Amino acid sequence: MAAAAKKRSRGASSPVYLLLVFSLFSGGHSFSRQLVVELNPGSPFTPPGGELLHVRAVGDNDTLHFLFCSQGAPTLLLVHTNTSSSTVKVNWSQFVSRNHSGSLKVEPESSVLHSTAVVFSRLLEYDDVNDTAEPTSDLLPPYELQDFSWSRLRLSGPTALLCGAAAAFANGSLCLQVSQWVSAENGSSDVLGFVQWKPVAYRQPAPTLEDATPCRHSDPRPQSGEAAAAASGLIRAFYGKTEAFGLNVSFGLAGEPFYDSTKFLSWTLLVGSGSPPMDSFSPLVLSMMAVGLGTPLILLLVGGVYVCVRKRAAASTATYEPIN
Numbered sequence: 001m002a003a004a005a006k007k008r009s010r011g012a013s014s015p016v017y018l019l020l021v022f023s024l025f026s027g028g029h030s031f032s033r034q035l036v037v038e039l040n041p042g043s044p045f046t047p048p049g050g051e052l053l054h055v056r057a058v059g060d061n062d063t064l065h066f067l068f069c070s071q072g073a074p075t076l077l078l079v080h081t082n083t084s085s086s087t088v089k090v091n092w093s094q095f096v097s098r099n100h101s102g103s104l105k106v107e108p109e110s111s112v113l114h115s116t117a118v119v120f121s122r123l124l125e126y127d128d129v130n131d132t133a134e135p136t137s138d139l140l141p142p143y144e145l146q147d148f149s150w151s152r153l154r155l156s157g158p159t160a161l162l163c164g165a166a167a168a169f170a171n172g173s174l175c176l177q178v179s180q181w182v183s184a185e186n187g188s189s190d191v192l193g194f195v196q197w198k199p200v201a202y203r204q205p206a207p208t209l210e211d212a213t214p215c216r217h218s219d220p221r222p223q224s225g226e227a228a229a230a231a232s233g234l235i236r237a238f239y240g241k242t243e244a245f246g247l248n249v250s251f252g253l254a255g256e257p258f259y260d261s262t263k264f265l266s267w268t269l270l271v272g273s274g275s276p277p278m279d280s281f282s283p284l285v286l287s288m289m290a291v292g293l294g295t296p297l298i299l300l301l302v303g304g305v306y307v308c309v310r311k312r313a314a315a316s317t318a319t320y321e322p323i324n
Contacts, residue, residue, distance in 0.1 A: 033057040033064070035158060043092050047071075050233065051153045052095075053160050053178070058084050062113075064273055065106055068178050070153070070162055071098060071233025072146040075119045076178070078193060079238075080273045081111040095237050101229075104237035114192040117239075118271060119232045120145055123166075123174060124248065133254045146231045148174065172263065191275040201251045201267040213252050215267060220245040 036056040040047055050070035057064040063086045065079040087107055094103035106112055122145060127138035148164035163175040197215075204211040223246040229236040251265060252258075270276070 033059050037155065037158060039153060039155065041088055042090055047092060047096050049096055050150055052090070052234070053153055054088050055158070060084065067234060068160065069234035070150040071096070073119050073121045073231040074145060074162060074176050075117055075232040075234040076271060077115065077117040077234055077238060078271055078273060079106045079115045080113045080193070081106060082113050083108070083111045086111050095233065098233040098236055101236060101240045104234070114273065115238070116193045116195070117235060118195060118269070119228055119235060120176070121231050128258070131254050133250070133252050133256070135248070135250045143168070145174070193273050194276045195269065195271050196276050197269045198267065201265050203257070203262040203264060205264060205266070207266065213256055215249055215251045218248045220247045
């Protein structure tokens with residue numbers, strides 16, 4: 001997956017502070033899971049070239065393994081197993097060499113029900129001279145995220161933050177924040193997993209409607225699984241042969257401010273197991289709807305009853321009385 005941002009002129013690059021927020025979700029009936037967060041599981045040292053975050057969400061009879069890695073292009077891997085005792089095993093000498101398939105396993109391997117991964121491969125920048133917001137031409141050389149210098153993962157409870165920059169960046173950074181929440185009630189489904197995102201991004205750290213800008217995406221297209229494995233150490237370590245698809249996401253519309261105006265952009269992505277969550281109304285919205293829609297309905301009912309009673313009364317006085 002690649003993200004595209006437009007810039008005003010052909011001058012020196014002015015990198016955006018781009019914050020990508022992952023939310024992790026588990027579908028199914030509402031129940032609690034035990035979360036276990038560990039950094040570089042089983043490693044006696046801080047691995048060179050990037051770190052590995054493992055979040056184990058244990059249910060009554062299944063486990064969700066969330067793995068986020070900065071070895072190469074940042075990658076999020078979700079593995080769902082049918083047992084509450086499944087574990088992650090890493091051969092660290094092979095893992096950091098990034099040329100061994102199978103150096104990371106979820107055991108027992110027969111318990112794996114489903115796995116999916118998201119790789120952020122490129123940051124694209126283009127000259128939007130005519131302010132069309134169409135990233136089809138005038139693309140500048142892409143920033144390959146596998147070549148970024150990434151910070152160590154900063155953990156704060158169930159949230160982790162990873163920031164990096166390209167050598168060509170004069171200032172600015174690309175940050176990815178991962179947060180976990182695992183409770184929902186959206187019924188059973190044949191859907192194994194999903195990736196979805198907000199249709200808007202925000203130009204300020206505190207998101208408001210005034211600072212929202214729409215985002216668009218291209219159609220998914222088949223990509224080389226080997227290319228994905230070469231870019232991502234986690235893909236190489238977990239998968240053998242894999243099927244890969246790629247798409248581009250771009251931010252902004254024609255006539256809107258360029259990112260140079262705030263030099264900040266945040267966008268939220270949701271990765272989960274089961275069917276995706278359904279939009280719902282808050283209690284406040286429901287009460288407002290009840291007041292807004294219920295009052296006219298009551299007035300219509302009362303008015304209808306009144307008209308009916310008046311008509312019956314008028315009909316009774318207009319008819320002939322029997323003659324004794």
